[in-house]
């Protein structure tokens with residue numbers, strides 16, 4: 254690409270224009286983005302005219318004070334919530350909203366802040382549910398026969414859940430439940446992976462395990478977005494940071510640069 258075109262693309266990103274052109278930012282291509290996005294809950298602006306770009310094959314730390322709109326943004330980008338207005342672009346497709354049944358098509362997967370395990374199902378079945386075409390229990394046996402079986406073995410190994418595979422989700426400790434939640438994401442082999450507070454409440458050795466799992470995804474060139482309040486982990490894992498405040502973009506950029514920013518330190522870090 255010629256240099257003037259790169260500069261022009263970069264300027265259009267800076268202005269917040271969303272173009273279906275594979276824009277080139279300082280972080281490389283972006284893969285998912287929103288423009289002038291709005292979402293209110295009973296008059297509270299959870300997302301307020303927000304325009305951001307998530308770089309492809311990079312890890313983005315999504316940070317901000319409690320109630321700043323991080324989970325709401327993730328819910329909108331993963332089809333759990335319909336925005337009031339604005340646009341979402343996934344690769345070159347511009348949409349008013351993403352629908353939850355389209356996630357597989359867009360190769361998007363996520364974990365939940367509050368966990369979404371099916372308590373009465375086994376670890377194995379919880380892993381298979383996200384990849385089963387048919388979520389009616391009868392369908393699960395068929396899924397086990399096909400390609401997912403090999404992937405499930407790998408995921409059980411990576412998440413240290415092999416010995417717990419036949420236990421019901423409700424029998425697992427808190428840490429293992431968080432790993433099972435991540436295992437469900439890994440089963441989907443998505444390209445864009447969202448994690449909503451994957452480290453909260455974990456013992457140090459499980460924190461390290463989750464860091465290793467995320468490191469594995471990074472090596473595979475996956476796009477990762479992590480919501481996390483622990484700045485040490487955010488600095489360690491992120492290539493790029495987006496800071497939200499009252500549903501707006503407070504700052505974005507390289508971790509060192511963003512975490513030194515005066516407005517970020519005042520609004521978020523309280524220093």
Ligand SMILES: Nc1ncnc2c1ncn2[C@@H]1O[C@H](COP(=O)(O)OP(=O)(O)OP(=O)(O)O)[C@@H](O)[C@H]1O
Nearest residue numbers: 294295297299317318319320321322323324325326
């Ligand atoms: N379903 C909902 N109904 C009503 N208000 C909501 C709902 N979801 C979020 N909100 C409100 O929207 C705002 C943003 O909430 P959100 O959960 O996105 O914040 P967050 O940045 O993820 O916070 P935290 O760090 O505490 O998880 C808050 O004021 C919250 O109370």
Ligand SMILES: [Mg+2]
Nearest residue numbers: 323324325366
């Ligand atoms: Mg949240």
